[in-house]
Amino acid sequence: MKWLFPLLLVPALCRADPATLIHAAELKRAPATDAETVAQLAANSPVDALERKGGWTRVKAAAGEGWVKMLALRYSGPGEAKKGDSGITQLFNVARTGSSGTQVTTGVRGLDEQQLANAQPNREELAKMSRFAARPAAAAAFAAKGHLAAKSVEYPKP
Amino acid sequence: MKQALALLAALALAGPAHAQFNLRNLDINRLVDTVKNVSKATRTIPQSEEIEIGHDVAARLLGAAPLVADEHLQRYVNNVGRWLASQTERADLPWEFGVLDAPQVNAFAVPGGTIFITRGLLEKMHSESELAGVLAHEIVHVLKKHHLKAIQKGALASLTGEAASLTFRDMNPEAKQKLVAFGTEMYSRGLDKGDELEADRLGVVIAARAGYDAYGLPAVLQTLQAMNPADSAVALMFKTHPAPGERLDALANTMQPTLDAYASQPQLRDRFLMETKASR
Numbered sequence: 001m002k003w004l005f006p007l008l009l010v011p012a013l014c015r016a017d018p019a020t021l022i023h024a025a026e027l028k029r030a031p032a033t034d035a036e037t038v039a040q041l042a043a044n045s046p047v048d049a050l051e052r053k054g055g056w057t058r059v060k061a062a063a064g065e066g067w068v069k070m071l072a073l074r075y076s077g078p079g080e081a082k083k084g085d086s087g088i089t090q091l092f093n094v095a096r097t098g099s100s101g102t103q104v105t106t107g108v109r110g111l112d113e114q115q116l117a118n119a120q121p122n123r124e125e126l127a128k129m130s131r132f133a134a135r136p137a138a139a140a141a142f143a144a145k146g147h148l149a150a151k152s153v154e155y156p157k158p
Numbered sequence: 159m160k161q162a163l164a165l166l167a168a169l170a171l172a173g174p175a176h177a178q179f180n181l182r183n184l185d186i187n188r189l190v191d192t193v194k195n196v197s198k199a200t201r202t203i204p205q206s207e208e209i210e211i212g213h214d215v216a217a218r219l220l221g222a223a224p225l226v227a228d229e230h231l232q233r234y235v236n237n238v239g240r241w242l243a244s245q246t247e248r249a250d251l252p253w254e255f256g257v258l259d260a261p262q263v264n265a266f267a268v269p270g271g272t273i274f275i276t277r278g279l280l281e282k283m284h285s286e287s288e289l290a291g292v293l294a295h296e297i298v299h300v301l302k303k304h305h306l307k308a309i310q311k312g313a314l315a316s317l318t319g320e321a322a323s324l325t326f327r328d329m330n331p332e333a334k335q336k337l338v339a340f341g342t343e344m345y346s347r348g349l350d351k352g353d354e355l356e357a358d359r360l361g362v363v364i365a366a367r368a369g370y371d372a373y374g375l376p377a378v379l380q381t382l383q384a385m386n387p388a389d390s391a392v393a394l395m396f397k398t399h400p401a402p403g404e405r406l407d408a409l410a411n412t413m414q415p416t417l418d419a420y421a422s423q424p425q426l427r428d429r430f431l432m433e434t435k436a437s438r
Contacts, residue, residue, distance in 0.1 A: 017384060054421030071376060071409070110223055111264055112393065112394055113346045115222045118222075119218045125220035125221075125225055126216055126217045129216075129232075133254045134233065134240040136240060139238075140241065142238075142241065143369065147369075150245060152367070153367045153420070
């Protein structure tokens, strides 16, 4: 039985998402424009996307493994991947918490269109939120801890 | 034509009011203002009123979904958000950030500087730079008053038979209620596509200014693009925003130099996973 566990861990360790290239792209040895080109990938090539580093994504393609520009990738479209309905699942999970075992939907809150339309103001939560606000100086100290340095970057011309 | 109708409406309204005064006391200036305001259809809502309307709208959203009961998480998101907001032209607003306890994947900007993100969206993220990208997008909606302007425009259009401009002049409780109700509805109808794409472009800039990897927002858009649009968790977000693929195309077309210039700034993956793990 023991040998099963490492096998079960494999999918969790290397998340590979099926994707396609929206245009032809160079497969690079490293995440940089001046890195060695491993292969030329044609538009619409299927790849498995593994991880992102800045503007680059590591992929596994038929021609080999390497890095492509992240914005050249689109993940598989509707009906091809990620089937399922997490919203509905969540709703049922909440609904089934009733001790009677019947599906009681009263008290289920959330942010779908209907729930938004029926929402009544909650002033206590609003007051609570204010207490969690960060002062600018505290946020700056938090940023420094993460080695985030403020830069001067212009907005694009409209 | 619309303006002419509004003008007529304002004059008709001025009729009954007129009857209460004798002619000598009639406030001609006010009447002139009314007509001017209605024909202009807008006035600049002062910042204090923007904040007040925002609080009422925020209270409604909190009525739909409360905050995630995790003070540590809430303070963490406030630190990220406040640091981003400090890099903008409206740094002086009372910025507040909240994680809503809802499975739906979404984020909301409320006039006056209140930003919400859902637990459902937070769970889809992999790093602090992704969180920063989304918060920066929402911050732009506040900077540019996208919702406030839409609320004002929509409320004016719906106030047929009422003194629209007087509503905005006096901001009486009833009129304010109307604005708040309309403001909440905004989140089900969405903004103009141009506003969303502007928030993407400027959001990338704000994240870069704050020292984050500029690809945080595109990374989240790519995650969303991979989701099944038929999933009810993304239904409202997909209805109220351009398709993620279209948003990615727009960023690639307009922001590639900025994205690449700031691509190697910190993503802060580990800090994000540590600070959010209790609620993920």
